[in-house]
Amino acid sequence: MTENANDRSLKTTVTTLRIIELLRERDGAGVTEIARELDIAPSTAHTHVTTLESQEYVVKEGETYHLGLRFLGLGNFVRTRKRKFGKAEHYTNVLSEESERRSIFTVEEHGRGVYVHTAPGKHGVWTQSTVGKRVYLHSTASGKAILAHMPAERVREIIDRVGLPKETEQTIHDEEALFDELAEIRERGYALNVEEQISGVRAVGAPVLGPDGGVFGALSVAGPSNRMKGEQFDRLTEVLLGIAEELELSIALS
């Protein structure tokens, strides 16, 4: 569930990456803090962080080190790397307008869901800051929509790698139950998330399939449970499925 036992990973590289992660989480940190947190000698932390600084990946502001803007370029690169992502962005925005709910386009990577584009709902201050967020596939509408269209073997691999951790009381944490749900999703054409990730929040997700039949990603809309009910909800689902299909088409034609 956690880590590599016998592998030949580079220890140095791994700690460097850990430091980068830490600098993001803490929004900057000093040498001592890093050392304490990662359980390494302060001098070691110092060498790492100064290496990152000399390579211009990190900036020093007073006594604390921060992630530098070099990551802006890298982030922007991966976002625009695939043409399809551009299309997805457009339709995410359309979805947000038509549904008046917050909308997300998610893809799978390393067994997790990653938010590639997000758009706020009508009342939405909620925004961009969640781009790049990693979520579980089994506890989200888009995640389940994606899993439903993967080979079962691959799904099993993912479960082995990341597990089925409970996020709320509703989270599916049983493999068989998950596979049943996935079958249902395939039939129905869309996936639901009934407070399985965050209590009080529901979502609907639709898969976006590539021309090869493989799954490219998923579109989803989310909102507070009381605004995701009844006939209003049925309309929402229709809008979602329509736009997902448009996106599929747009990808297939490009």
Add this chain to the structure above:
Amino acid sequence: MTENANDRSLKTTVTTLRIIELLRERDGAGVTEIARELDIAPSTAHTHVTTLESQEYVVKEGETYHLGLRFLGLGNFVRTRKRKFGKAEHYTNVLSEESERRSIFTVEEHGRGVYVHTAPGKHGVWTQSTVGKRVYLHSTASGKAILAHMPAERVREIIDRVGLPKETEQTIHDEEALFDELAEIRERGYALNVEEQISGVRAVGAPVLGPDGGVFGALSVAGPSNRMKGEQFDRLTEVLLGIAEELELSIALS
């Protein structure tokens, strides 16, 4: 001008970062290609790249390794880290609309200018993809606007570090000439770039000062030389200066 001689940088970390850079430039690469390019053994390249993969920073697509979406999160983080950047984004868009030219908000880091926000001009397909781009300070309008409001000592440090490389025939590559120009820019209130970075392209840049008097960044508009002339141009400059001032105000009040 180039590199560290005696320093204690971590060699392993440095090659890891080099590989990341390479994967961006080439948009993915195989083990052999990496090894050849960085002049290391293929087996070494392999260990690096698999380490990055196991840490989920890199994905393997067939035989080539690509940067993964983890960089999306990091990039998004540094973009939204400073509130002020949010304000700057808004005014960059406003500038683009009012000037009908492509507009950029730039900040300094490690002696280079980094595009933090960009907006296309009227005819603009040209867009986002340049976010995160690093440019020289001495050969760009925004860069010179920034330099003009830095302590002379700091400017000299930067020149020592990155030099004054010629990008076109017009590029200032003499220290004294640069300082003269910076003085002029301070008086005038804005900076010009007359085909000093790219031939055929001119730009105007205005500094954006923080409440402390230090320079926060610069706004600039750019376009083909023939559309950056005469009274049309004067109007452009006025618009630019007005918006830069609004941005300053907005920052000071927050």
Add this chain to the structure above:
DNA sequence: TAGTGTTTTCGCCTCTCCCGAATACCAGTT
């Protein structure tokens, strides 16, 4: 089946990274 180019595994040697101790630095506090 042989042949080219690749990726990947693995043992070994060396060089590099990590630690610890010493030093420098910085703000308060007395």
Add this chain to the structure above:
DNA sequence: AACTGGTATTCGGGAGAGGCGAAAACACTA
């Protein structure tokens, strides 16, 4: 000014990790 607790930073030496090279696995073509 001297003392104190907290930092960051420098530096030498030892252990262990990273890099190489050889060889094996693999993929495609002919």
